[in-house]
Amino acid sequence: MNNYSLKALFLALVPLTLQACTTSSAPTGIERSLLLQSSASWDGTRYAHYPDSAPELSLLKLKIPANTELQWHTHPIPNAAYILAGELTIESRDSGQTRRYKRGEALAEMVNITHRGKTGDEPVELIVFYAGSQGIPLSE
Structure with a gap:
């Protein structure tokens, strides 16, 4: 995987991660560990x-x-x-x-x-x- 692909993957995951970290409960099926x-x-x-x-x-x-x-x-x-x-x-x-x-x-x-x-x-x-x-x- 090249640097561009890694950055794209990371940027795609940031909103989901932020949502999981800022809400009191994660969406169904997602496990959250700080x-x-x-x-x-x-x-x-x-x-x-x-x-x-x-x-x-x-x-x-x-x-x-x-x-x-x-x-x-x-x-x-x-x-x-x-x-x-x-x-x-x-x-x-x-x-x-x-x-x-x-x-x-x-x-x-x-x-x-x-x-x-x-x-x-x-x-x-x-x-x-x-x-x-x-x-x-x-x-x-």
Whole structure:
């Protein structure tokens, strides 16, 4: 599936998702599970604000090999991830704080805080949703 198809699918699902999330009961036959709702990252740091330009949403599926240590990086925009397979440990460089996430868990990522992820003995597969703006990188 190409990027255009993924964006079209995502945009087609947004109204249904918003309806299910904002009504007291979901339409018949639809199961609703709130995976994550947060105004702070996993380490408790509150999100300050969104970019001041038109929004651009990005949805990525990542596969990280087993026993991989990612490079230190930051995200300039809010994002959240859902672990499809494996276990991922996230470490903050400055505080040394760590937290492990496993299959079926969601996490609110850090913004403008240097961190990295580490996989264990199994590969990790995750979906990451970024709420940014055109021209703003997803990570640095």
